[in-house]
Amino acid sequence: MKVIQLTLGMMQSHCYIIYKHNQAIIIDPGDEPEIIQMHLSQNQLSPIAIMLTHGHFDHIGAVDYLVDLYHIPVYLHQDDEKMVYDSQLNLSYFNQPFVLKSKVQHMGKEITLGDFYFNIIHAPGHSEGSVLILCKEEHILFSGDVIFKDSIGRCDFPGSSFKQMQQSLNTIKEIKVDYVLYPGHGLQSTLQNEKKHNPYLSSI
Numbered sequence: 752m753k754v755i756q757l758t759l760g761m762m763q764s765h766c767y768i769i770y771k772h773n774q775a776i777i778i779d780p781g782d783e784p785e786i787i788q789m790h791l792s793q794n795q796l797s798p799i800a801i802m803l804t805h806g807h808f809d810h811i812g813a814v815d816y817l818v819d820l821y822h823i824p825v826y827l828h829q830d831d832e833k834m835v836y837d838s839q840l841n842l843s844y845f846n847q848p849f850v851l852k853s854k855v856q857h858m859g860k861e862i863t864l865g866d867f868y869f870n871i872i873h874a875p876g877h878s879e880g881s882v883l884i885l886c887k888e889e890h891i892l893f894s895g896d897v898i899f900k901d902s903i904g905r906c907d908f909p910g911s912s913f914k915q916m917q918q919s920l921n922t923i924k925e926i927k928v929d930y931v932l933y934p935g936h937g938l939q940s941t942l943q944n945e946k947k948h949n950p951y952l953s954s955i
Contacts (some may be wrong), residue, residue, distance in 0.1 A: 752867075752889045754933065755790055759783040761846075762809035765935055767893060769886075770796050774865045777801045777817060778884065778893050779935060784813035788820065800864045803827040803855075804895025804935060805881040806834030807908075808843035811851060818853040828873060829857040831880025840909055858882060874923070876916025877904030883923070885930065892930035892942060898923060900932070900940040903951045920955055 755768040760782025767778040768790060775796040780787055791798060798821050801814060806827060814825055814835075827835065832855055834840040838848035858871045870885040877896045881904070884893040896904035897919060906913040924946060932940040946952055 752886060752891070754891065755794070756933065756939075757783075757786060757790065759786060760809055760812060763936060764809040765933070766813070767933060768794075768796065768798075769867070769891075770794070771866045773797055774799055774867070776864060776867055779804055779810040779895065780813035780817055781809045782812040784816035784820075787813060787817065797821075798823055801825045802858075802862075802869075802884060803831070803835075804884060804893060804897075805878040806831035806841055807878065807896070808838075808841045808846075808849070810895070810935065811835055811841065812843075812849070814851055815853050825851075825853050825855045826858050826862065827855045828871075828880035828882050830873075830875065831878055832857070834878065834880070834910065842908060872922060874919035876906055876912055876919045878908070879910045879912075879915075881919070887928075890928065890930050891933065893933045894935065896935040898932070898945060898949070898952075899934045899936060900938045900945070901949050902937075903949075904935075917955065920952055924952055924955060 757766045764781040766780045769776050775798045835851040838844040862869050872883040874897045930942045
């Protein structure tokens with residue numbers, strides 16, 4: 752499996768295109784859909800689904816464009832479904848308010864899409880429905896805005912909870928295998944590195 756990282760929009764959020772052969776999954780298409788489309792075309796990739804780590808505007812802004820273009824399903828944890836249809840909850844209200852028109856499907860604890868198999872860990876705190884997307888075979892973890900290199904996601908938004916975040920960080924500490932960490936913002940890391948050096952994990 753290969754990973755293309757795109758940093759998009761005013762919030763500099765990471766969108767990931769992961770692919771095997773010519774099949775692709777788009778994770779967190781937050782903005783600038785033409786750039787996402789260009790990379791898919793340049794690599795001769797056919798997207799089969801969109802997966803969202805959570806429902807904030809900077810991770811969902813290109814969803815409708817891509818759904819209209821490719822006619823693909825969108826997967827999201829059920830606890831964040833209300834966010835994508837409410838500009839107050841998805842935080843787009845402070846700039847250019849928008850809501851999704853696309854329907855979303857709920858993620859379970861496991862999901863198979865074409866040649867891809869994912870484990871999904873519910874990790875609330877930054878939002879009620881934040882998730883970690885694990886590719887166990889490849890030792891890759893897409894963490895959204897739950898955990899970053901040396902930091903964690905904010906917990907002062909509507910639907911956020913620092914208590915839940917602490918519980919989610921405990922869940923992360925219990926993961927025994929190392930993973931390459933692809934976060935929603937900032938630099939890549941590894942799970943072992945964060946366990947050692949992230950002050951929010953080391954203090955638990």
